[in-house]
Amino acid sequence: MSLASGSAGAAATSSAGGEEVSRPAPGGQTPDQGREDRGEAPPSRPRASTDWWLFLAPSFIWGTTWFAIKFQLGVVAPELSVAYRFILAALLLLGWCALRGLGLRFGLRAHASFALLGVLQYALNYVLVYRSEEVLTSGLVALVFGLLVVLNLLGARVLFGTPVKAPVLAGVAIGLLGVALVLWPDVARLGARPGQSWGVALALLGTVSASAGNLWSQRLYRGGTPIVPSTAWSMLYGALAVTLYGAIAGLPFAFDTSAGYLLSLGYLAVFGSIVAFIAYLTLLRRIGAGRSGYVAVLMPVLAMATSTLFEGYRWTPIAVVGMAMVVAGNVLVLQRST
16 A cells, blocks of 8 residues: 555645645544544545655655765854754745745744744754764764654654554564664774764754654644745744854854855755755655654665765675665555555
């Protein structure tokens, strides 16, 4: 079965500025409302191929952003590179919303939710990831981040009562083992350089923050909050939080005008932030935080494929087996049992 399969028309949908809005059928609730209240995805929708694209887009984009982040380190403090990235992304999204006529006015409670999401998803998460990449290879950071799927599944189970079925657990285990095989040389060298253990701790904390942001997103979006405007506000709040921290900490507000820094900043802001997050959050709203989080298991392998092209990484037989296990785990996690 696919990520989402078709259901009989119990609810009508309308589109406003690119945002899909579900309307209850006359005389009652949508059939999916009870499941959404528990944080689960609806049992079926005619969106199978779309959901696969929503899964593949952030997987492939984020699989390359680990390498792009390396170009952001050096002249500019990592915290400020994060701030520049999400200020640019937020302004572009806000401008897009204004041009498309998407509503940007929300109540104070909604803005408080956006601010919390911004701090968890775009501030803490990325500052910790950038800092960890100062002492770890991008592949190893991506491997640690693969734990996101486990945290998402556990969090969805605890907070929303989402059931975790045996095929999903098996897929997670197979996928994580496969990632470990692909990146085993990096793991074996852990501790060879000073600060690597601290880098792993930062990467773990960043993963916890990202998972908390994912779970908060699921709670936020199941209430019908439009994805694009809320993402714009959340990114802006996250960027402002990091900027405020930088000012309090006395970080120098430097800027790097080198081609590598500017090109990577543009790529991270437009593709790594806007395109990937809109696709991922749309997927999260449709299938839930647990299964959409499997994007984080596929990313490390794609990150190593990028290293193969640009950093001379050489695949071993064990690594090839590991990639096959990731694909198998992917199929198990993403299949929809009837």
